[in-house]
Amino acid sequence: MSYQQPFVEITRKARIKPDIPDEAITLPTPPVLPIPPQTTTFTIIFFSLAGMAVYGYVFTHLNTGQSSVYIWPFIAISGFMALSTLVTFAGQYIQVYRRSSYLLTRYQEQLQETEAQLRLLHWREGQAHMELNPPLGQYDFKSPFYAQLDIKPLLQHNFDEYNMGLWARKPEDQDFLHIRIGIERRPSTYRVHKSESNEIRIEQSSRIDAYHDYARRMVTTYTQLYTPLLIPIQQQNPIAIVGPGMKLPAARGLLHAMVSQIVYHHSPADVRIIVLAPRSQETAWQWATILPHTILYDPRQTNEQLDEANTIHACAIGTGAIMELLPILSRELGRRELLLEDDRQTSQTTILPQLVIVVDEFDAPGDLDQPMQASIAAGIPSSNPNMRLSISPLKRPEMALAISRGAAIGVSVLCTSTNPTTIPPSTRLLIDLTEEHPPRPIIEEGTPLLDLKKRKHSRAETIPAEDQASTPFIQQALVRNLTDKVQPSIQCLQIDSATRDDLRALALRMQSLRAASSKRLEMRTQIDLRMLFEFPIDMANYDPFKRWNNPLFRTPYPLLRIPIGLKIGDEMQYLDLINDGPHGLLIGQTGSGKSELIQTLLLSLTFTYRPTEVNFLLIDYKTGLALAPFKRLPHTIGFLPNTSSPALIQRFMTMLQAEISRREKLQQEGKRPPHLIIIIEGFTEMAKRIGTFIEELFTITERGNDPDIHLLLVAQRPEGMIGTRARDYVQYRLCLRCASPEHSREILRRPDAASLPASIPGRGYLLHGDNQLDLFQCARVTTPVPVTIAQETSLDGQAQLNALLSLPFKGK
Numbered sequence: 001m002s003y004q005q006p007f008v009e010i011t012r013k014a015r016i017k018p019d020i021p022d023e024a025i026t027l028p029t030p031p032v033l034p035i036p037p038q039t040t041t042f043t044i045i046f047f048s049l050a051g052m053a054v055y056g057y058v059f060t061h062l063n064t065g066q067s068s069v070y071i072w073p074f075i076a077i078s079g080f081m082a083l084s085t086l087v088t089f090a091g092q093y094i095q096v097y098r099r100s101s102y103l104l105t106r107y108q109e110q111l112q113e114t115e116a117q118l119r120l121l122h123w124r125e126g127q128a129h130m131e132l133n134p135p136l137g138q139y140d141f142k143s144p145f146y147a148q149l150d151i152k153p154l155l156q157h158n159f160d161e162y163n164m165g166l167w168a169r170k171p172e173d174q175d176f177l178h179i180r181i182g183i184e185r186r187p188s189t190y191r192v193h194k195s196e197s198n199e200i201r202i203e204q205s206s207r208i209d210a211y212h213d214y215a216r217r218m219v220t221t222y223t224q225l226y227t228p229l230l231i232p233i234q235q236q237n238p239i240a241i242v243g244p245g246m247k248l249p250a251a252r253g254l255l256h257a258m259v260s261q262i263v264y265h266h267s268p269a270d271v272r273i274i275v276l277a278p279r280s281q282e283t284a285w286q287w288a289t290i291l292p293h294t295i296l297y298d299p300r301q302t303n304e305q306l307d308e309a310n311t312i313h314a315c316a317i318g319t320g321a322i323m324e325l326l327p328i329l330s331r332e333l334g335r336r337e338l339l340l341e342d343d344r345q346t347s348q349t350t351i352l353p354q355l356v357i358v359v360d361e362f363d364a365p366g367d368l369d370q371p372m373q374a375s376i377a378a379g380i381p382s383s384n385p386n387m388r389l390s391i392s393p394l395k396r397p398e399m400a401l402a403i404s405r406g407a408a409i410g411v412s413v414l415c416t417s418t419n420p421t422t423i424p425p426s427t428r429l430l431i432d433l434t435e436e437h438p439p440r441p442i443i444e445e446g447t448p449l450l451d452l453k454k455r456k457h458s459r460a461e462t463i464p465a466e467d468q469a470s471t472p473f474i475q476q477a478l479v480r481n482l483t484d485k486v487q488p489s490i491q492c493l494q495i496d497s498a499t500r501d502d503l504r505a506l507a508l509r510m511q512s513l514r515a516a517s518s519k520r521l522e523m524r525t526q527i528d529l530r531m532l533f534e535f536p537i538d539m540a541n542y543d544p545f546k547r548w549n550n551p552l553f554r555t556p557y558p559l560l561r562i563p564i565g566l567k568i569g570d571e572m573q574y575l576d577l578i579n580d581g582p583h584g585l586l587i588g589q590t591g592s593g594k595s596e597l598i599q600t601l602l603l604s605l606t607f608t609y610r611p612t613e614v615n616f617l618l619i620d621y622k623t624g625l626a627l628a629p630f631k632r633l634p635h636t637i638g639f640l641p642n643t644s645s646p647a648l649i650q651r652f653m654t655m656l657q658a659e660i661s662r663r664e665k666l667q668q669e670g671k672r673p674p675h676l677i678i679i680i681e682g683f684t685e686m687a688k689r690i691g692t693f694i695e696e697l698f699t700i701t702e703r704g705n706d707p708d709i710h711l712l713l714v715a716q717r718p719e720g721m722i723g724t725r726a727r728d729y730v731q732y733r734l735c736l737r738c739a740s741p742e743h744s745r746e747i748l749r750r751p752d753a754a755s756l757p758a759s760i761p762g763r764g765y766l767l768h769g770d771n772q773l774d775l776f777q778c779a780r781v782t783t784p785v786p787v788t789i790a791q792e793t794s795l796d797g798q799a800q801l802n803a804l805l806s807l808p809f810k811g812k
């Protein structure tokens with residue numbers, strides 16, 4: 001007996017984002033240093049001393065005895081001049097020196113303050129980015145990429161409703177599906193301005209060169225930071241990670257890390273993951289098989305059924321599982337293509353949930369099936385060739401739409417490869433692990449650039465040799481945009497990876513989480529019937545038995561539960577002819593979409609059930625134009641248009657009586673006849689023609705208590721008196737736009753159907769079950785078919801109906 005954990009609902013929360021600094025810092029202006037004393041001082045001293053020497057010489061050699069008395073005053077004056085000039089010079093010099101020292105010290109302090117400010121901003125920004133995109137589990141906290149940062153890896157967070165970061169990214173967020181792949185170095189968002197005078201002074205004064213150098217290094221150091229490198233996988237589809245030879249495990253490690261980031265940040269309501277991996281990688285992908293994100297996305301699930309009933313995980317490991325999943329995937333891609341056309345009409349843009357298809361490399365021997373010819377030659381018993389996977393899933397036709405139109409239809413493909421030549425030709429983004437890149441200069445975070453006490457520059461640009469030895473192996477990568485050659489490649493300084501234990505721990509914590517329902521709240525106005533089924537339909541080779549026999553279409557629903565349209569938030573609207581029936585009423589004023597609804601109902605039944613399970617009897621008071629095409633179906637046992645005369649109405653009654661007798665006979669023989677769906681369009685008009693029509697009709701259908709007879713009475717308005725009897729007889733009511741609130745009230749017990757917009761035919765209410773009222777938009781059969789890649793020709797509405805009805809439904 002397996003123990004099923006109770007599910008924990010995770011609701012959408014307001015997003016709390018760390019603050020990323022965006023200010024501008026201006027570097028301090030360098031000081032204007034005082035001009036040192038001029039060299040003319042020395043000239044004066046020189047000439048004074050020279051004068052003294054000349055006087056001395058002249059008076060000693062040319063004059064006699066007493067004249068030498070006069071020499072001393074001259075010498076004294078010159079000496080005094082020289083001395084006073086020297087003293088003045090020294091005084092000025094000391095003053096200039098002191099002033100300069102003061103100004104430089106001040107400048108230094110200002111630079112230091114700016115550095116402290118920048119260091120804080122640098123830290124804040126780095127911290128904010130890492131908080132938004134932390135690594136999954138263990139990381140090298142000593143690495144310069146994470147130095148000084150306070151990081152809580154994803155696995156250390158709580159996996160519950162109180163974690164504000166869990167499944168926090170919403171489709172409208174800028175970082176929706178922006179996935180971390182490693183670390184890059186890039187410019188900061190805050191800016192550093194250099195005042196103009198900075199530059200001038202830097203050129204002019206050689207004395208403050210050291211400070212200018214300091215300022216320059218400060219700008220380069222603090223305006224670059226290590227942040228997680230994110231890639232927008234939604235826009236860059238497909239993405240290939242290439243790791244040749246020994247690097248393939250690193251490429252796979254990165255793929256795992258990327259998937260782990262996707263599942264932590266995005267709700268399964270917005271992102272679903274499909275894994276296609278080779279058998280050799282079974283243990284590597286085991287963890288993904290319990291993620292809520294890999295639960296097979298089924299657009300037919302109602303909100304209540306969502307995730308709980310269907311626990312098939314779209315994690316196909318090995319060729320057999322992949323071949324089973326590919327057709328389902330292909331149908332979903334086709335459906336998205338149709339949705340896209342509808343979204344264009346209603347100018348909605350995102351198709352949700354976004355599908356991420358992960359395709360691992362099939363590199364080991366035996367990962368792929370042998371091609372048919374080769375297996376015959378090798379004597380391997382031939383199995384169904386359509387079930388053999390002899391090429392990578394990336395090359396299968398089922399994946400073509402995902403690869404070529406992924407970005408438009410909400411699909412992203414991520415794959416690994418050993419060789420750049422084997423990646424899909426339309427690859428947009430290549431994460432290339434091939435080359436070894438030289439290590440980038442690494443700044444030791446937190447080390448001041450200038451040690452003021454020692455007055456020397458700190459060594460800040462390289463990892464010391466002893467540290468380098470202990471630095472773990474760093475796998476780098478080059479991220480190249482293959483479609484935009486102008487865009488430069490980005491160097492990923494260290495790619496992410498994830499250990500098996502971490503991945504398993506993540507999956508186990510997520511296993512019991514479910515997204516609280518949060519679907520889009522719009523209601524579509526145009527729904528092609530084919531959207532309700534899994535398409536595209538191969539019109540040329542349609543085999544109705546495939547669908548009639550396919551448990552996928554039948555087992556989830558009770559018998560005769562058919563999709564007829566979509567409710568708000570793209571939830572499927574079903575009509576359950578057994579549980580909500582057996583009988584019903586369809587009311588709607590002219591042009592409200594009754595005929596389209598009947599056609600949808602009939603085709604929906606035809607696609608799902610065999611003629612041996614369901615039969616139609618179609619009656620129209622008028623020309624029966626809308627029902628006429630259905631008479632060709634093997635399910636239709638009678639079609640009677642123009643029943644406007646009492647004679648024809650009587651003929652219908654006789655026909656019905658005969659059919660009921662036939663069924664009774666079959667039942668007596670122990671056989672169970674097919675369900676009989678009787679649609680009577682214009683029943684109120686017929687009742688007006690023959691007063692006893694309704695009584696007679698009900699008497700016949702009640703005969704023998706046959707639970708498999710289902711009446712659908714169609715009219716433009718309830719017509720009071722007729723409505724009363726009919727109203728009591730029927731169980732479910734379909735009500736499109738009504739002419740008046742009274743009409744609406746007669747059917748729904750509320751006036752709402754009168755206020756349905758006339759401009760949106762096909763919109764209506766279904767009152768069923770225990771007074772449950774659903775607003776829905778009915779699907780159309782006769783919608784013009786959009787031009788798609790798969791189908792180049794555009795059919796108009798009637799042509800489409802004819803084409804669908806001429807599909808080879810067996811039995812006739």
Ligand SMILES: Nc1ncnc2c1ncn2[C@@H]1O[C@H](COP(=O)(O)OP(=O)(O)OP(=O)(O)O)[C@@H](O)[C@H]1O
Nearest residue numbers: 588589590591592593594595596761762778779780
């Ligand atoms: N579900 C729908 N979605 C979009 N358009 C629709 C839908 N149903 C009907 N329409 C549009 O409204 C038009 C009228 O629809 P329809 O003929 O089904 O109305 P009706 O109620 O049967 O009218 P009447 O009573 O006059 O026969 C259609 O030609 C089509 O253009």
